[in-house]
Amino acid sequence: MARPALLQRRVSLLSLSLLCLVPLVQSNGNGLAQTPPMGWMAWERFRCDTDCKDDLENCISEKLFMDMADRLSEDGWRELGYEYVIIDDCWMSRIRDKNGTLQPDPDRFPSGIKRLADYVHNRGLKLGIYADMGRWTCMGFPGTTLDKIELDAQTFASWGVDYLKFDGCNSNALEQLLGYPLMSKALNATGRPMVYSCSWPVYIGSLPPEVNYTLLGDICHLWRNYYDIQDSWDSVQFIMDWFFNNQDYIQPAAGPGKWNDPDMLIIGNFGLSLEQSRTQMALWSIMASPLIMSNDLRSLDNAARAILQNKAAISINQDPLGIQGRRLFKEKTKIEVYWRPLVDAASALVFLSRRSDMPYHYHTSLEKLGFGKGNYEVYDVFEGSKPKPLNSTEQFTVSINPSGVVMWYLKPVKTESGHRTLL
Numbered sequence: 001m002a003r004p005a006l007l008q009r010r011v012s013l014l015s016l017s018l019l020c021l022v023p024l025v026q027s028n029g030n031g032l033a034q035t036p037p038m039g040w041m042a043w044e045r046f047r048c049d050t051d052c053k054d055d056l057e058n059c060i061s062e063k064l065f066m067d068m069a070d071r072l073s074e075d076g077w078r079e080l081g082y083e084y085v086i087i088d089d090c091w092m093s094r095i096r097d098k099n100g101t102l103q104p105d106p107d108r109f110p111s112g113i114k115r116l117a118d119y120v121h122n123r124g125l126k127l128g129i130y131a132d133m134g135r136w137t138c139m140g141f142p143g144t145t146l147d148k149i150e151l152d153a154q155t156f157a158s159w160g161v162d163y164l165k166f167d168g169c170n171s172n173a174l175e176q177l178l179g180y181p182l183m184s185k186a187l188n189a190t191g192r193p194m195v196y197s198c199s200w201p202v203y204i205g206s207l208p209p210e211v212n213y214t215l216l217g218d219i220c221h222l223w224r225n226y227y228d229i230q231d232s233w234d235s236v237q238f239i240m241d242w243f244f245n246n247q248d249y250i251q252p253a254a255g256p257g258k259w260n261d262p263d264m265l266i267i268g269n270f271g272l273s274l275e276q277s278r279t280q281m282a283l284w285s286i287m288a289s290p291l292i293m294s295n296d297l298r299s300l301d302n303a304a305r306a307i308l309q310n311k312a313a314i315s316i317n318q319d320p321l322g323i324q325g326r327r328l329f330k331e332k333t334k335i336e337v338y339w340r341p342l343v344d345a346a347s348a349l350v351f352l353s354r355r356s357d358m359p360y361h362y363h364t365s366l367e368k369l370g371f372g373k374g375n376y377e378v379y380d381v382f383e384g385s386k387p388k389p390l391n392s393t394e395q396f397t398v399s400i401n402p403s404g405v406v407m408w409y410l411k412p413v414k415t416e417s418g419h420r421t422l423l
């Protein structure tokens, strides 16, 4: 019996040689996802509720996705960029049909996925679907083994799907190494433009050297790096801390057509306060993260709606340069400062308080934060105030609520003199 280390080396040699056989197609050379995808996804809020008898409103069924498409198109979301309606796990029948083709659960999706795609397209939206590189999906529905990749890509294209989330439960590292590039190729070969979201990094340790972010950027439009988000402030902090603690590895990997994905926005659910909801929106915008909500758009309260529909935050998230932002520093006082460079020498700044006592008055100046000399105009994203002038040397104070943020959009009054060049 080979010793584990030896076995591992053999597997990696084998995988390397097999990988040479897989033509690496640039999935993201197709011009999709030039800014982080925006939309709605079922998983975090509706999970694998298949009980349509007792819970018709909330079960995973075509009605749920039609309801959300109605809300996205009628309540102002689509115009702001929220365009993908994404089906997650548990949409399938427990078995493939007699030709081996995936099919939706006949009771919960009686009209079929093609009709659902038409419904979504007729409202000016796009449809996303979920599959799993492995024997079964994470919830035990039919998976996409290597031999089924082409067939499933063709099936999705024939239904009019616009986005695939390709999960990685129930497969091994070698299958994933082959399968993720193969699916990229198969999606391209259908001729239908489909955004390709890969969960690969989650299954192989999230960081280099196990994860090759250059390869991911070549084959996927976005990728889930880390654990699933849950409906709690703890979960949001756990995820954002991982992303910023590891920014040196993952931040350079992002750009137009290739995005790190810290998972869904949970704003509007049960776990976040108003302050924490603003914090998620602010930091997901700094991180150039996909803005994919998982909430109940039919019963969203106005405060959550205002945060998710904040135009300044969205335009920071969707900035065309596509540079992912970074944490600049953490103060001993538990104040943290985040920054993202934007088009036209503008910037987004976030001041976050990790305190739990009272609003904290943080004193600083743009110069201390590393900005070049000159005059700036500052706009407070959540206050929505009129832009205010600020000189780089001027001391200012921001009042940051516990677990909340102050988020600024700022730009130099004279472009040539004053922009930050930290990255």
Ligand code: GLA
Pocket (backbone or CB within 6 Å): 043, 088, 089, 137, 138, 139, 167, 199, 228
């Ligand atoms: C994994 C993914 C989640 C969701 C579930 C579905 O946990 O990371 O986002 O898709 O599977 O089973």
